[in-house]
Amino acid sequence: MSIHFKMAWRNIWRxxxxxxxxxxxxxxxxxxxxxxxxxxFGSYEAMLNSAIKIHTGYFQIQAEGYQDKNDIRSVVxxxxxxxxxxxxxxxxxxxTFRASAFSLASSEExxxxxxxxxxxxxxxxxxxxIKRLIRxxxxxxxxxxxxxxxxxxxxxxLRVGIGDAITLLGQGRDGSVAATVVTxxxxxxxGLDDFDRNAVHxxxxxxxxxxxxxGAVHTVVGLTPSLWDLPKVVDAAEARLAGLxxxxxxxxxxxxxxxxxxxxxxxxxxxxALIFYMLLILVVAFSILNTFLMAIxxxxxxxxxxxxxxTTKERLTRLLMTESMIxxxxxxAGGILLGGLVTLYFQKHGISMGDSSELFRQFGISGxxxxxxxxxxxxxxxxxxxxxxxxxxLYPAFKVRKLRPVEALSYV
Amino acid sequence: MHFQLAWRNIWRxxxxxxxILIxxxxxxWSMVFLGALMVxxxxxxxxxxxxxxxxxxQIHSPGYRADPVIDHSMDHPxxxxxxxxKTLPVGAEWASRVRVHAVASNARHxxxxxxxxxxxAREAAVSFIGGAVDEGxxxxxxxxxxxxVGRALLENYETRSGHKLVLMSxxxxxxxxxxxxxxxxxxxxxxxxxxxxxxxxxxxxAQEMLGMGDAVxxxxxxxxxxxxxxxxxxxxxxxxxxxxxVHTWRELLPLVEAYLEINRKSVAIWYFVVFIAMGxxxxxxxxMAVYERIREFGLLKALGMKPGWIIRGVVTxxxxxxxxxxxxxxxxxxxxxxxxxxxxIDLSVFAAGAEFAGMPRVIYPVLKTEHVTxxxxxxxxxxxxxxLYPAFKAARFTPxxxxxxx
Numbered sequence: 001m002s003i004h005f006k007m008a009w010r011n012i013w014r015x016x017x018x019x020x021x022x023x024x025x026x027x028x029x030x031x032x033x034x035x036x037x038x039x040x041f042g043s044y045e046a047m048l049n050s051a052i053k054i055h056t057g058y059f060q061i062q063a064e065g066y067q068d069k070n071d072i073r074s075v076v077x078x079x080x081x082x083x084x085x086x087x088x089x090x091x092x093x094x095x096t097f098r099a100s101a102f103s104l105a106s107s108e109e110x111x112x113x114x115x116x117x118x119x120x121x122x123x124x125x126x127x128x129x130i131k132r133l134i135r136x137x138x139x140x141x142x143x144x145x146x147x148x149x150x151x152x153x154x155x156x157x158l159r160v161g162i163g164d165a166i167t168l169l170g171q172g173r174d175g176s177v178a179a180t181v182v183t184x185x186x187x188x189x190x191g192l193d194d195f196d197r198n199a200v201h202x203x204x205x206x207x208x209x210x211x212x213x214x215g216a217v218h219t220v221v222g223l224t225p226s227l228w229d230l231p232k233v234v235d236a237a238e239a240r241l242a243g244l245x246x247x248x249x250x251x252x253x254x255x256x257x258x259x260x261x262x263x264x265x266x267x268x269x270x271x272x273a274l275i276f277y278m279l280l281i282l283v284v285a286f287s288i289l290n291t292f293l294m295a296i297x298x299x300x301x302x303x304x305x306x307x308x309x310x311t312t313k314e315r316l317t318r319l320l321m322t323e324s325m326i327x328x329x330x331x332x333a334g335g336i337l338l339g340g341l342v343t344l345y346f347q348k349h350g351i352s353m354g355d356s357s358e359l360f361r362q363f364g365i366s367g368x369x370x371x372x373x374x375x376x377x378x379x380x381x382x383x384x385x386x387x388x389x390x391x392x393x394l395y396p397a398f399k400v401r402k403l404r405p406v407e408a409l410s411y412v
Numbered sequence: 413m414h415f416q417l418a419w420r421n422i423w424r425x426x427x428x429x430x431x432i433l434i435x436x437x438x439x440x441w442s443m444v445f446l447g448a449l450m451v452x453x454x455x456x457x458x459x460x461x462x463x464x465x466x467x468x469x470q471i472h473s474p475g476y477r478a479d480p481v482i483d484h485s486m487d488h489p490x491x492x493x494x495x496x497x498k499t500l501p502v503g504a505e506w507a508s509r510v511r512v513h514a515v516a517s518n519a520r521h522x523x524x525x526x527x528x529x530x531x532x533a534r535e536a537a538v539s540f541i542g543g544a545v546d547e548g549x550x551x552x553x554x555x556x557x558x559x560x561v562g563r564a565l566l567e568n569y570e571t572r573s574g575h576k577l578v579l580m581s582x583x584x585x586x587x588x589x590x591x592x593x594x595x596x597x598x599x600x601x602x603x604x605x606x607x608x609x610x611x612x613x614x615x616x617x618a619q620e621m622l623g624m625g626d627a628v629x630x631x632x633x634x635x636x637x638x639x640x641x642x643x644x645x646x647x648x649x650x651x652x653x654x655x656x657x658v659h660t661w662r663e664l665l666p667l668v669e670a671y672l673e674i675n676r677k678s679v680a681i682w683y684f685v686v687f688i689a690m691g692x693x694x695x696x697x698x699x700m701a702v703y704e705r706i707r708e709f710g711l712l713k714a715l716g717m718k719p720g721w722i723i724r725g726v727v728t729x730x731x732x733x734x735x736x737x738x739x740x741x742x743x744x745x746x747x748x749x750x751x752x753x754x755x756x757i758d759l760s761v762f763a764a765g766a767e768f769a770g771m772p773r774v775i776y777p778v779l780k781t782e783h784v785t786x787x788x789x790x791x792x793x794x795x796x797x798x799x800l801y802p803a804f805k806a807a808r809f810t811p812x813x814x815x816x817x818x
Contacts, residue, residue, distance in 0.1 A: 017699065018696055021696045021699070024692060028692070029689060032685060069568065069570075110481065111581075111582050113524025157479075260764040261767055261768025264764050264765020264766070265769040268762050268769065269769075276682065279438065279442040280442075280689055282438050283442070283693075284689045286438060286693060288693065290428055290431050290696060290700065293428065293431060359670035359671055
């Protein structure tokens, strides 16, 4: 240990209470930021996962313009060719085909407008969580034709149960009337009210017959092992899709384009939180600035002696910076430790949202929020604290250079 | 004398005092200003939701809320209205509506919408639609085929004013009824979801199309103070026969209520967190001030000063510090609020995100006395409590050890 460090270390402990309070202030800010950011990341992840897993997928391939208009005529005409392309991109972990159309769904008593989707039972189960969301009855199987999965709220509104018939009436791809009667095979509940109130799933092949799709689908929905692989997949798919000859060009959309609202809501939340955090850190910084400043007020004589003995100004600056930074680093370490422990505890047990859980359910978070302790959430807050305390510590460290040995020695 | 001493003591080390003052000022400023922003967001949400057809309170048939279908309409709205006239405070407005699920379609597109049959004159006084039509015209009382649609819906259907839109819904007999309407006006709403959801026709047209006679689905009431509904709701409920249910906007919009609750809690947590951050600084600064003056305190004690006086002296110093910080912080926050309130904070860049989170597109800060008072009380009371620690420290020095201290 260098003499320099040793001096700084001893200086810190000359006034134990003050140093401890300073470090506690830093630790408090860090612990709070680590926990809050982990909490935010955890809830974003829950929101994303539920939206992605229930329906949207990480990316989709659609005819250009389908996303905005949902026009039944904007199709992916030859899904097998798209399949071949996706099979050759190693980072695509699963994909499935869907076709969908707006229809009137009528039971004996009621009529509602719904979104009917044709899904491939096997492939769909690998991409979305729909199979696990079945609350009553059963999931579709390969050979099914005129059978349907219905959202729980829709089933309630239509007053139908397992085995009841629903009449679907819509418009086919060629503009003709598409009508059929399906039997309810399963009822699913995702927790997202909009989805549970609107969705009817029937087998893709049957959908293609009823809505005269001539083998076409509307979306190819895909997953990648993680979000980090997504850009590569999107680029690769875009490049290869350009080679396909279709009436309308095909577009690859990632989850941010598929759910711009969710992506931006996360952005707003993150930005406003960062503003709050910066203000908090600023308050902490000014709270501890006084500790750092004490060097000038209290130890003037001491610095005078040091300077008289030939200590250079650079050395004094370095000494003061070392003192401040030791306190900061200790405080930050304590804060990360404390924040990490609290976060890990809640990561395991979850935080109950009490009366507000109804609200969070709309965003795909059910019951409890699980913070997620990640290197990123552990690093952002403390690094902000480090930068700001460093800047604050510069002030006294440079102030000390203005001392004149003679005046300083005569200071009482 | 007492204050004068404390005041002079504070300024013995102006730089130190200035530093801690800055911490308090930033803290108070952020509490008041960010609090005002959050109140602004929730206020606007409530106002929007109330204007988007909810009103201060609504009257339905008891089964309607769980199952909003035509079977659950009120066959004799006039008996409710006569009670309304007697019970409601002066200045309250009401409007009766037909409100059912329907399918709207044209050659290009079809989707589910909410068909709202309104009394044009009365509705304009109760909900947003009266002032929201920005292309074409509002509905007339005699307008059997006119329909108002939202801007977003118009774009989805690739249609325009003057074109036809066909509505289909279940009628009173359980059959599918359909009717072609002509778009007479286009409205804009705060949320695109609203524009896509609601289409407006006259009440008479809806009743005729659905074969429901004079029946209506709901009666919405807007009180002179829109957010206060509890008293009027209770009065109405007791004055009305049993086959009617009265609900306030809080009951009708549980999600908004939940959001308000979260907002209140976050403001409280924010106040507390900022205070703790400040608290460390206040304690540390006061401790420094006290330890510097050990000899002085010892001397005072040796001269016969009681410990209680010393405590009072130190606490007064921190009281003065806090008061200055609070004054400056409030002044700054007030000015910021006034400046920001002129233009608002525009979230249009994140329009889709604001929509998703149910937030207004432009945020205006709103100062509420109770919030400002709460913020200031937190700082003042907790600040005085934490400064008791250095104060007791100062009171406990014995003259001998203090005078021996160098």
